[in-house]
Amino acid sequence: MNGYAFTLAGAELVACASGALWWADRRLLCFSDLHLGKAERMARRGGAMLPPYETQDTLERIEADIRACNATTIVCLGDSFDDLAAADSLSEAERLWLTRLQAGRRWVWIEGNHDPGPIDFGGTHLAELHSPPLAFRHIARTSASGEVSGHYHPKARLSARGRGVSRPCFLIDGDRVIMPAYGTYTGGLRSDAPVLSTLMRREALAVLTGTKAHAMPMPRGEALE
Amino acid sequence: MTALPRPIADWFARNGWQVHAHQQAMVERAQDPALLLIAPTGGGKTLAGFLPSLAELHEDGRAGLHTLYISPLKALAADIKRNLRRPVEEIGLDIRIEDRTGDTSQSQRKRQRADPPHILLTTPESLALLLSYEDAPRMFAGLSRVVVDEIHALAESKRGDQLMLALAQLQTLAPQMRRVGLSATVEDPQAIGDFLACHPQPCKILLADPGPDPDIAMLKTDQPPPWSGGGGAYAIGAVMEEVKKHKTTLIFHNTRAQAEIFFHNLWLANSENLPIGIHHGSLDRQQRQKVEAAMVAGQLRAIVCTGSLDLGIDWGDVDLVIQVGAPKNVKRLVQRIGRANHQYNAPSKALLVPANRFEVVECVAALEAARERDLDGDPRGRGPRDVLCQHILIHAAAGPFDAGALFQETQCAGNFRDLTRAEFDDCLEFCATGGYALRAYDRWQRLQRRADGLWQLRDPRAAQRIRMNIGTIQDSDTMKVRFRGHAKALGEVEESFAASLSEGDTFLIGGQIVRYEGLREMTVEVSKSASRKPRVATFTGTKFSTSTQLSQRILRMFQKDHWPELPGHTAEWLGLQRRVSRLPEPGRLLVESFPHEGRQHVCVYGFAGRNAMQTLGLLLTRQMENLCLDPLGFVATDYAVLIWGLEPLLDAKPLFHAADLREGLETWLAGNAVMKRTFRASAVIAGLIERNTAGARKSGRQATFSSDILYDTLLKYDPEHLMMQITREEALRGLVDFGRIEEMLARTKGRIDHVTLDRVTPLAAPLFLEMGRVPVNGAAEERLLQEETERLMTVSGIGDLKGA
Known part of the structure; x- marks a missing residue:
């Protein structure tokens, strides 16, 4: 996979430029924060009526990633749906598409704060997935190690010859990786936010996603007390 | 009576x-x-x-x-x-x-x-x-x-x-x-x-009686203006002398950045400590009000300002207006000069300060036009539909409405009189359902048609959201600047400029040099600095394009045999250009090709204004890439675009086929950042993006995301959506300004004078000194990113941790 290779608790992982995480030994591909059905949820709540194509777009990219590495296990790391009702709002075509992707693969839905309950899709529903040496959960725990999480939608900014560039990114240190949001309609939290500076060690890396993965020292802010 | x-x-x-x-x-x-x-x-x-x-x-x-x-x-x-x-x-x-x-x-x-x-x-x-x-x-x-x-x-x-x-x-x-x-x-x-x-x-x-003709002239300076640049720093001494001679002087600049530099330099030359203030749209409101109050009270001898003082209350005792930089637009010049009309029956007095050699020509042309009262301006065209969408929503917030009656009412607004019912219905559909090809929101329509035929909000609470989104003024992504430990803001800088700062960098704001200390809660924190060489903050302040009429006047001026009205240095420069190449003509398009410092250059004198020339640069380099001419970059001004690359251009004609350029706008340029900015402005007005979400995005909440994503999604899945139609219409003016390219093509009708030379020409030379070069390589950002991330990894030493 096109990405940045690193080791976490002995597991050899690749932070893909697409925003997915690849664990080749287990043929496991992990996506975080898909937020499927976001546009529908906003409209339902009387907000803006955004172009209703983001579920389609997210599924297209998931499919391309799965095909590229021929993954056999898929982990969706929580906030896969923008809320529980959004999971029901997917069109028939989108439901079939998802079912087709699931066929012949182990598919794990981790609960997130947006989708805390069971959803009406095939696959395994878990609060956390323990797959030693790694643990997959939605929100990072300060004391954990070997942990893969999402939730924060980290992004990093840097200035390259005066050009400010901001990209969704992985945050990686010796204990954990925090994944970028994969969904099409997702924004980001800057890596210098106190909560991220508190979670990540001093030597943490940010791996910028996009057409290529670029690793850099994580841009930090002040940590929480 | x-x-x-x-x-x-x-x-x-x-x-x-x-x-x-x-x-x-x-x-x-x-x-x-x-x-x-x-x-x-x-x-x-x-x-x-x-x-x-x-x-x-x-x-x-x-x-x-x-x-x-x-x-x-x-x-x-x-x-x-x-x-x-x-x-x-x-x-x-x-x-x-x-x-x-x-x-x-x-x-x-x-x-x-x-x-x-x-x-x-x-x-x-x-x-x-x-x-x-x-x-x-x-x-x-x-x-x-x-x-x-x-x-x-x-x-x-x-x-x-x-x-x-x-x-x-x-x-x-x-x-x-x-x-x-x-x-x-x-x-x-x-x-x-x-x-x-x-x-x-x-x-x-x-x-009303327009009063006596204004007294306008060029400011006389000891040295000629430089070949390029926009600051007018060479004229500081002469401007200072004029300030001393007058009661109150307004010194207008075209951009906030230039006003900042000029103000800074003016104070360095202000040996008598005359009270001089600065006023522009990026300064904190309280600061601006202070300057305004001091002005009304007659306490200031001069104010360095931008368009922020074009309108507003009478300033009382202003007896001189100085315009630094080419006025770009005769009408605005005349209106600015009017600001010095402290006595209704006395002539307004104004001085023009060209910032560079080409602007000397533009200033002289503008002076002539102002004396002849030949004002310029482009017709506004039809009322834009993003504004109509907002208006429909405002109506809905006030109560149920009948679509036919609202359409009739709309036609009473002069700028919407040509609106067709079908166009109106598209806007109504957009407001009601989002107007997508994929009808996803039937259950969650924003507006619903009742049994009696009237339209109303599905959820009455939506009225509040609509009210919060009212207005057409574009928010820019700016960040407040303040001294560390102080609550009071100094002003604002563009977010992208703030992002480019690292600790210790110095820049000018409100006439002070400050040192960047860091970001805190989306505010740029600075300290006082004694640095002498500050960088200059970039501001969103509109960069005006030279008007069509003024550009035409300059082209006509070029056709004269000699130019007694121009200063000697400028007349000689034009004469030299005529001898070694030729001067651009109104009905023809001059293209020069020449090698310089190992690169092949093409200079196109389109005279279509800055924004259109920038767009032309993007489109031409794309075509040159297809022709395997390997263009590397370009720089655009109001009158020309200079492109450099590896291969010489042998035939200029194929580059200027109107159909190809239009197709480039539709296809390739559609993915460009200027189109995304154009889209965003309209999407906010039409209510697709909520203003308050724009604010939340700035504060970094992860629930909100960039409007670029919406644009990319529509371009991919629903390119004929109303918002995309509006974006294309808007691209004819404003930042993209394709309308001026069309005007240039119509004016020159394929009459291209392609001159091939062995060295850079006098008229092209100043372009080599212009700021704002655009690299052509689309992969440039990725390459820069690679370089910079690698550098950071090496510097920090943690690059070695890979695989640890």
Whole structure:
């Protein structure tokens, strides 16, 4: 996979430029924060009526990633749906598409704060997935190690010859990786936010996603007390 | 002749004033459905607008709203309130005058809706907000007059388009309402009149005596201006001398950044410590108000400013206007010069300071045009549909409406008179369902059609969201700047500029040099710095393009045999260009090819204005890439684009096929950042993106995301969506300005003069010194990113941790 290779608790992982995480030994591909059905949820709540194509777009990219590495296990790391009702709002075509992707693969839905309950899709529903040496959960725990999480939608900014560039990114240190949001309609939290500076060690890396993965020292802010 | 009521006439007499002829005419024509008064600054224009109201309120002092005054500036509304109270009190009229702007308190606003004053002073946005409430019909039912101040400025922007829709709505609520517009000198009064009037009613135009011709000239300096650049620093000494000779001088600049540098340099040369201030739109409001107050009190000898002082209250004692940098637009120059009209019957005095050699030509051309009163301006065109979408939503917030009636009402707004029912229905559909090819929101429509055929909000709570989104002024992504440990803001810088700063960098803001310390809660924190060489903050402030008419005038000037009106150094430069190559002509397109420092260069003298030339650069380099000419980059100015690459251009003709350029706009340019910015502006106005979400994005909440994603999604899945149609229409003007490229192609009709030379030409040479070079390689960002991340990894030493 096109990405940045690193080791976490002995597991050899690749932070893909697409925003997915690849664990080749287990043929496991992990996506975080898909937020499927976001546009529908906003409209339902009387907000803006955004172009209703983001579920389609997210599924297209998931499919391309799965095909590229021929993954056999898929982990969706929580906030896969923008809320529980959004999971029901997917069109028939989108439901079939998802079912087709699931066929012949182990598919794990981790609960997130947006989708805390069971959803009406095939696959395994878990609060956390323990797959030693790694643990997959939605929100990072300060004391954990070997942990893969999402939730924060980290992004990093840097200035390259005066050009400010901001990209969704992985945050990686010796204990954990925090994944970028994969969904099409997702924004980001800057890596210098106190909560991220508190979670990540001093030597943490940010791996910028996009057409290529670029690793850099994580841009930090002040940590929480 | 309609006489003024006795007490008002007496008041004039008591003060020893004569009623101006145009003031009298306004009173006589008070019953006209629409009236446009064009008068210079200081001509008692505002009073002329209000005299009929005072007269009518004197005759019939009934309660309720009589006159609505609308100005583009909040400050102006507050100021008029003060100025109007004097005659009202001195005449002894029992008239309540109040203003209502974004700054008005909540309780005051509530009361104004329940019990409106006789005269309400407000802005287009506050009026739109008032019209979004259910009680609007009651509040406006008795409205007799509406006075639109500075209508020439409003007519140039979407704020004016929105205002005219609002007036159409008011006219339905108050059929007896008469309209008055007050304007500075404009090139086409009839166009403003048509804009103001309720279509198809006529609008009478009253022209006040414009006063004596202004006294304008170029500023004489010891040394000639430099070959390029825009600061005018070479003229600091001469400007300082003029400031000393005059009571109060306004020094206009075209950009905020240039104003900052000039102000900084002016103070370095200000050995007598004359009180000189700075005023521009990126400074903190309190700071600006302080400068304004000092100005009114006559405490300042000069103000370095930008377009932020183009409008607004009379400054009293301004006796000189200096324009630094080419004026770009003759009309604006004339209006700026009018700011020095401290005495109605004395000529305004103004000096032009060209910032570089080419601007000498432009300044001379602008001087000629100003003397001939040959003003420029491009017709605004049809009312934009993003504004109409917002208007439909405002209507819906006020209550259920009938689509047919609303369409009819819309056509009364002059700028929307050509709107077809189908176009209107598209906008309504967008407001109701989002208007997507994939009909996803049938259950969650924003507007629903009731059994009786009227449209209403599905969820009444949506009205609040609509109100929060009212307005057409574009928010820019800026960040506040303040001293570390202080709460007070100095001003704002663009977010992208802030992102490019690292600790220790210094920059100029509000005339001070500050040192960047860091970011804290989305604020740029700085400390005082003693550095002498600051960087300059970039600001969003509009970069104006040289107008079509002024560009034409320059081209015509080039055709003369010699140029006695130009300074010697500039005339010699043009003469040299004519000898070694040729000078551009109005009906032809000059293209030069020459090698320079190992690169092949192409210079295209399109004279289409900065934005269009920038777009042309993007389109031409793309075509050159297809022709395997390996272009590497380009730089654009108002008159030319210079492209460099590896292979020489042998035939220029194939580059300028109109169809190819148009296709480039449709296909390739569609993915460009300027199109995304254009989309974003319209998407916010039309209500696809909520303004408050734009704010939340800045604060970094992960629930919100960039509008670029929406644009990319529509481009991929629904390219014919209304918002994409609007974006393409907007691309004909503004940042993309493809309309000017079309104009250039129509003017030159394939008559291309391609001159191949062995070295750089005199006219092209200054372009090599221009800032703002654009690299062509689309992969440039990725490459830069690679370099920079690798550098950071190496510097920090943690690159070695890989795989640890």
